[in-house]
Amino acid sequence: MRIAKINLFAVICVFLLIIGSNSLVFASGQDMPVLKQGEKSEAVYTLQAELKRLGFYQYSVDGNFGLYTKASVIEFQQTVGIEADGIVGEGTWQAIRNYSGNTELSRGKSDRRIGQQIAGFAQKYLGVPYVWGGSGEGGFDCSGFIHYVYGRYNISLPRVADEQYDTGRRIPLSDIEPGDLVFYSTYAPGPSHVGIYVGNGQFIHASSGAGEVTLTAMSKPYYQARFLGAFRVIR
Template identity: 40%
Template sequence: MKKKCSALLLAGFLAFGAGQISMADYMVGSRGPEVQNIQRRLISNGYRLKADGNFNSQTSAAVKKFQFKKHLDVDGIVGPATYKALMGKAMSWAPEKSTRKAGHEANHKTFMGIDDATVEWHHENAMSSTVKAIMEEAKKYVGVPYQFGGTTPRGFDCSGFIQYVFNRKGIVLPRGADEQYSAGRKVSVNALKPGDLVYFQTYAEGISHSGLYLGDGYFISATSSQGVAVATMKSGYWHDRYMGANRVL
């Protein structure tokens, strides 16, 4: 019965966040007229690059500088929050398909990443009532927008979201992602269980992003590109930038 309930909880969570998982952003490899519009807007903001409709490393570097200036997550990806800040309007359609695989280039000399040869993703057969309560609480905020320094449902940043969700269930955590990593017991990627906290490097060297692990390689966090959303660690952007995990429950 516990196994069935746990599987249903994860399945419901992923279905609830399906729009966030599949939503396409503009990143390295994206091409088309809208990429060219983004590049032109970056140029008008003083960044040096070519408006050729090809989202390359030069475009990504300019986006990162813009995101840093606007206090957004610095990931070089133009998602809804960055798009609105840059273009002055909401992103109302999905970007052109990338000619590359999802995700963009990572500096593996800097990021720990995940060793696919040693990891085995799996569903957790049983979860405690506390873990279930934490996951259900987190699910309530899917779609809440990103806000730099945000700690309430009006807008969250990554660590503010984690701190808020756990605090709602009577568990006090530090404010910053790096401070949260210092709490609890460190666990390996193969030992991950729902309710664990997972950490990533997004721009500066070291831990700069935290999320709540859901099971089977998925986690939920607050990002500048999608707000509170479910994402995968199995491949792509977050897979390459994984730094570690801990258990606070």
């Protein structure tokens, strides 16, 4: 009887430790259940919270293992070099635990991943009309486009180009990555135009000349001659 009471007390203590934290504390992969798409549980909530902390999951932490959660799991599995099947078993739990131990490395990879996501998200608006003063899906000017896109990722930037300029950290062109801002002196002296670098030597911007959101090569002579610098605002 005494042993049973001790065991019951131990179970209660563990339960209180679990619900008193933001996520389940797992000492090893064996302590966590196998998870796959279609499940809904506290363990899924923990999985989403951990992946979000590491920068792999950008959606609602709701405990529901849906398509977005599976895609994030697969991306994590590919990153750490384990079987990318979207199923969270002992090996994936262990990898999450080990990966979280290197905070600086995780943060750097997370920043690059967010930059790539921003560059991809921005391209959804290709062809949206250029509208002077516009900062919504019905039409953008250059800085309004930047303000809108980054705002969707909870990155607050000033509204106009000359204030967005120098907001982040200036970087050399040799280090530019998707999601970095590129500034130009166009219709007025100083930083009067801004876009988002998307990779492959191109940037996306709301162009008054094109009359819409468009992709342009940074090597284009007009922009090459007016380039002011690149800045990284994702931290």
